[in-house]
Amino acid sequence: MNKTISIVGLGWLGEPLALSLHKKGYTIKGTTTSQTGLLKLAKHPFYVGKVQINTEHIAGDWDTIIEDTDILVINIPPKRSIENIEEIYPAQIQQIIEHTPTNIKVIFVSSTAAYGNAVLDAREDVICKPDKPSGHAVLKAEQLCQAYFKGNCTVLRFSGLIGPERHPGRFLAGKRELKNPNVPVNLIHQDDCIELIERIIEQGHFGDIINGAADKHPVREDFYLEAAHQLGLEAPTFLPSSETDFKIVSNQKSKKVLGMTYKYPDPVAIFHKDQMSPIAIVGAGPGAVDLLTVQAIELIKNAEVILHDNLVSDEIMRLNTSAEIIYVGRKYGDQSDQKNRQTNINESLHQMYKEGKKVVRLKSGDPYIFGRASEEAQYLTDHEVPFVVVPGISAALAAASICNIPITARGASNSVLICTAHLATNSDPQITKMANALKQGTVLAVYMGLKSLPQIVSSLIDDCQDDQIPINAVSNVSRPDQKIITSTLANIEKEIEKNELAMPVVFLIGAKAITHD
Incomplete structure (x- = not known):
């Protein structure tokens, strides 16, 4: 039977989760809190509503979101910067509870911050001892959901999230000194988060608490030094630390009850070349969107950064309204130093690759027909940066x-x-x-x-x-x-x-x- 899944929070995790579930045939609905988010998500083939969860009410079309919903994924983490988060976040979750029938199945996306660092062996059956406001907030929210939805609720505790936009190369960029060198890191990749949620849905596994974490837990100093080495970044230094409390999050239950096999059992793999997104040098064709290749459209829509030339049409640029847009073109009569311009483009592509970004270098027409793609391709080849060139229809x-x-x-x-x-x-x-x-x-x-x-x-x-x-x-x-x-x-x-x-x-x-x- 086709199930309707509603996702509260189409953000870093919720959006790709929604797309993955939609491809599998589920009916998807989701929420965002802003008009900007609504415009960004409007390109997707499912309903997105603007909904704001407040402490005393829900603003927006919650009735449409919850109507005919079989499974509700609550994916709104507490904002650590907000004061009194221990009271505010549970109050927000309470609003969801009060506006949701008890018979709906619920996956509550929580955090291993609920355990606290005093719990060395963080398994699902231990007593949680949170030591930070965010940990207290998520633990209380978990308890509210469990008390209300009972056997219809599964709590999914994720370790530190890594993946697109949360790449160690970005964390290291511009940072010279880091804390807590000897503390193990508990991490999980976005792909594995999505896989865990889908397994819970497909297997109907509700009424439980499950951890999500990679198999290996490298020491913080080793992890970031290896990342800096692999990515060609300046190695950070670590401040002396007397930190003695830490936790190791166990993922054994996820393997046993869900049959989970982690795509990224070792978080170090995220910065190896075979896991990095190659630079895409894309031909934008003469200007019309419907003359783009299917590959070009997909790359443009999924890009995090687009460096584009002068003659790329506005119609094509509107395919992605959320990416960072950088104009690097030149117009007729431009007297700027073209050698310096090209050097800056080459170096920018290299730096963005090291930071784990999905980069599209967008050229009008075909990249290899008066598009100077050869200079960029040669630079990337010389610096061992993987890239693909996508043809475009030349004018x-x-x-x-x-x-x-x-x-x-x-x-x-x-x-x-x-x-x-x-x-x-x-x-x-x-x-x-x-x-x-x-x-x-x-x-x-x-x-x-x-x-x-x-x-x-x-x-x-x-x-x-x-x-x-x-x-x-x-x-x-x-x-x-x-x-x-x-x-x-x-x-x-x-x-x-x-x-x-x-x-x-x-x-x-x-x-x-x-x-x-």
Whole structure:
């Protein structure tokens, strides 16, 4: 039977959990507390409501969230920065309880902070001795849920969360001194958190308390020194510490009762190269979203950081409204030092990789057609940073198809020359080569040629001795304001003077557009 699962808190854990459950066929509903969160989550194929859990009431459409819900996942951790969290957080959970029927199954996402550091062997059957306000808050919240939902409630105590956006490389960035060098760390990866919740749902395992933790518990100093070494970061120093209390969180019950196999039994694996997200150098195509590859769309939507060029369309940039957006492009007439610009891009890509971020380097058209992807790919290769290059439809090829210009046609043209003419002059040998190719029946696809058009046209007419060669100028290929001028070498400049074209413009020379006679 298809179950409806409602997730209170579509944050760092709740959002990927919702997506995973949706893919498995469950009906999903979820909550966020802000309008910004609502806009960010609107792209997903399930209902998201704006709901604020307060100490005395619930603001928002809680009735829609709870209606027809079979399983409720309560995933709103206490905010440690708030004063009186020991009273505020349980009061928030009490509001959920008062507005939720007792027959609904509940997974309460808690924390191993409930045990306290005085509990060396943190197993589910020991007496909890929390020593921090957050620990007292979650333990009291657990007890409220258990008392109300009874056998319908399972408490899931997670250790320290690691994974996307919670990578040791980010923690170490800019930090030089750390505390508590000799204390073991209890950690669990986001993927394993999701797997545990899904196993509880699939097996119907309610009325229990279960820990979530990796098998291994490296000493804090060893963990972060190894991370710094693997990621090429400056090693931190550790302050002397007299800390003697610590806990080791046991995950044996999760293995025994749920059959759990941890994807990340050793937290050290998170910063090994085979677990890091490769840099994605993505071709954005000519501008229309529906001309992107499926792989490009997926990478753009899931990126945490997008470094983009000047000509990437707003339509494509709107695919991801939550990523950090960094403009690294250049416009016509830009006099900035291009070598320094490229160096800064290369170094930024490297640093973001070391911090475990999901990075997309977004280029208009195809990355390897006048996109300077080769410089970035070579830098990443030299620094042993994994990367993928995702092709995009280059402007010339898009223009040919969209505007019905057969750039190869039997008996007319058997080749296409893709070239740039932004530095063209009358004496430029490149134009002579272009003319020779054109005379042999090769269609020319000329990028960045609008400002050099007079020199290009003059030289081609002189070398080819034919001013009736067809030429097509296509502006803003595939975008709503696309414009095409079809003419001949003799008349193209006059046509453009009468019908001004916006950059970028691609020229297809030597092929006629297919039109009705």
